[in-house]
Amino acid sequence: MMFRYLTLTLLVVAWHSVASNISIRTSNLDEEQQQKVESWLQQGLQAVETTLAPIPQPAIDIRVKGASEAMEPVPWGQIIRNSPIQVLLYVNPRMPLTAFIDDWTLYHELSHLYFPYLDYPSFWLSEGFATYLQYLAMYQGRIIDRSQFVERIQQGLLRGMHTTRDKPGRLSDVSADMWQTKAFKRVYWSGAAFFMEADLQLIEQGQDLTELVATFSHCCLTEQMTGQELVRTLDVISDTEIFSQLFATYRYRRDFPDISARQLHILASHYH
Ligand SMILES: [Zn+2]
Missing domain, CATH: 1.10.390 (Neutral Protease; domain 2)
Structure with missing residues (x-):
């Protein structure tokens, strides 16, 4: 029980370090994989925000779904223009953090947030x-x-x-x-x-x-x-x-x- 509480606290603390307008939801990931995904998202957000500007939307949802059979670290990413806007990412959670960081998909999808939906x-x-x-x-x-x-x-x-x-x-x-x-x-x-x-x-x-x-x-x-x-x-x-x-x-x-x-x-x- 104590252990569970501690883990939960650590996760919450880590997730607070992402800007308050960004919520992250994951599925099909264990706790260690969640931490890895969190670190990856954090560095990706930082790289894009440093290059351009803070994410312009008042709120965005990042959804990360684990797909262990995928051949690539991030086989699929997509922006879903709901309210709030969703960034959907499929990942192979068994791949190492370095493979995630070296994949272009996250930077690509986050860059879409700075442009409107076009014809x-x-x-x-x-x-x-x-x-x-x-x-x-x-x-x-x-x-x-x-x-x-x-x-x-x-x-x-x-x-x-x-x-x-x-x-x-x-x-x-x-x-x-x-x-x-x-x-x-x-x-x-x-x-x-x-x-x-x-x-x-x-x-x-x-x-x-x-x-x-x-x-x-x-x-x-x-x-x-x-x-x-x-x-x-x-x-x-x-x-x-x-x-x-x-x-x-x-x-x-x-x-x-x-x-x-x-x-x-x-x-x-x-x-x-
Ligand atoms: Zn695109």
């Missing part, structure tokens, strides 16, 4: 942002180093480029259809390239994307927007036309964007 043809914007941010948060959180940051993005871009050959059409059409056509890699990585290009232009002007999205999440985040409204708002906040101009080209793109190693190193140097 289907603009889904490449939300997935692109989360795809770029997953590695930016891992890099700023010192989970990956400079060469891993560059390499992982290059590998992703390469997968996106290969998928473009098999999934032709305008990015906005492919984006609206991606669940049927499984064009995820093209959609995600074209969108990531969009935000890398925008970030490079912002950096040249003495701003950057993380700062801008932090401001956006305070002033302007709503539950839903169109892609067009989102890029206009980002233009207003940055006092540029960077986002609308890139959007006008990217939405109709049939090719895969070209981001060079030199450009990735500029981003890596900026965020070092």
Whole structure:
């Protein structure tokens, strides 16, 4: 009885160290696995919040479900736009903490919280942002180093480029259809390239994307927007036309964007 009480107290104390607007619920995990998951969530939240800003919602529910047969540490993550917003994560609880920390899924899903829900043809914007941010948060959180940051993005871009050959059409059409056509890699990585290009232009002007999205999440985040409204708002906040101009080209793109190693190193140097 005493032991049980002690364990419960420790769990409650640990869970209090996560911000009060965040509740965590787990299922199919033993107590040790819960502690591991808690440590993982804490470091992931810290990496994303340090990179962008505190989680913008007044409340979120993080639900973690154990799936011991999964081949990956985090085989599935999803944002469910209920009230409050839910972050759903499936994990293989038998994998070590280091494997969880090195998996991009948590950083990706948390990054979605800083953007509104968009129209289907603009889904490449939300997935692109989360795809770029997953590695930016891992890099700023010192989970990956400079060469891993560059390499992982290059590998992703390469997968996106290969998928473009098999999934032709305008990015906005492919984006609206991606669940049927499984064009995820093209959609995600074209969108990531969009935000890398925008970030490079912002950096040249003495701003950057993380700062801008932090401001956006305070002033302007709503539950839903169109892609067009989102890029206009980002233009207003940055006092540029960077986002609308890139959007006008990217939405109709049939090719895969070209981001060079030199450009990735500029981003890596900026965020070092
Ligand atoms: Zn996503």
